[in-house]
Amino acid sequence: MIWSTTWSPSISLRRATGVCFLAGFLALGLLPAAAQDVEQRYQQAIELFNKPDMEGACELLQQLEPGYKQTKMYMNMACSQVKRLITMEENLFNEGVQFFNQGDYGNAKQKFEAAAKVALKNPKHRSDVSRFLKQIDARENEERLFQEGVRAFNEKRYAEAQSRLSQVAQGGGPKAAQARNYLAQVQAELRKQAAATETNRLFDDGVRLMNAGNNVDALTNFEKVVQAGGPNAAAAQTYIQRLRQISQPPPPRPTPEKKEVAVSKPPVKPTLSRSETAPRPETPTPVASEQTLRAGLQAYFQGNLEDAERSLSDYLSNNGQKQALAYFFRGAAHSTRYFLSGETDSQQKELAVADFHALKQRAGQFQPPQKKYVSPKILALYSEAVGAP
DSSP, X not given: OXXXXXXXXXXXXXXXXXXXXXXXXXXXXXXXXXXXXXXXXXXXXXXXXXXXXXXXXXXXXXTSOTTSTTHHHHHHHHHHHHHHHHHHHHHHHHHHHHHHHTTOHHHHHHHHHHHHTXXXXXXXXXXHHHHHHHHHHHHHHHHHHHHHHHHXXXXXXXXXXXXXXXXXXXXXXXXXXXXXXXXXXXXXXXXXXXXXXXXXXXXXXXXXXXXXXXXXXXXXXXXXXXXXXXXXXXXXXHHHHXXXXXXXXXXXXXXXXXXXXXXXXXXXXXXXXTTTTSOXXXXXXXXXXXXXHHHHHHHHHTXXXXXXXXXXXXXXXXXXXXXXXXXXXXXXXXXXXXXHTTSOOHHHXXXXXXXXXXXXXXXXXXXXXXXXXXXXXXXXXXXXXXXXX
């Protein structure tokens, strides 16, 4: 509606007359259609103002004559509030972008969510705010996965670490490069674990094969374990030495040389006096040297069971003073053969039990060596043979 500001007497008269007619219509409640439409818009604008929907109120009030009732007052307040809301959304959005670029996703999310709540019908940055909020959710999820992956790596839960860090690396976010570095370390540790598992399997199979009498395959397994290294390497080396000693044939005993005796005529036996024909006392059997016993024990602890049995048997046959010790370790040598055969060589077990029985008859109070010197299996067989608890 356009209002003229030029006055003339005729116009003034017509306006005065129009005012009188308008007053009459108002008094009678008979307003023209245009006047009713203006009043309806005004009332609708006031309702929007009170909701408050300042944007809607400002739009309606701008369509009315500023001089109509309190239009100007309401329009100034509503439109000023709309400008303030537009400025608020702009400032919140810019602050959110600044925090986002600094990597402060917590504050950035707070600003963007506040900008999205500004009561505007068509906010300028609504789509941009939605896009940034999705990126923040992705970055926060990436950070969570990265921290969980690093924690799992430090706690040696490598499979879990690999799962978390792979998601971060595939996401391509700011943490992707760091995640790939950790993944390389995780894969290296997984390869070590797989190698250790395989080495343990080879060792266990080697022991099983050795006990079953398959010394050739057992030796192959133990050699692989030693080559791989690890905690079982030393034990595998010990088994290798035993298996090689067992597989070697015992050295042949030296054959005493035969001395040729010159044949001569038998000498004439002289006639002996009565005193000369009396029987002479027997010469006592020489006691076996302690060196023979030490050689037998040394051979046993070196795993040379053939030499151990031979030396200990020589010591016993020559009435060595430490009979009980010799019987025990000769029985231990037979026991070792029995257990190395996978407990199938019953003859070796019988020989071991016989030595342990002989020991008990000669020294009932014999105290066997400690477990760190002799296998617990051998001590158990000894206890069973002699009836010890």
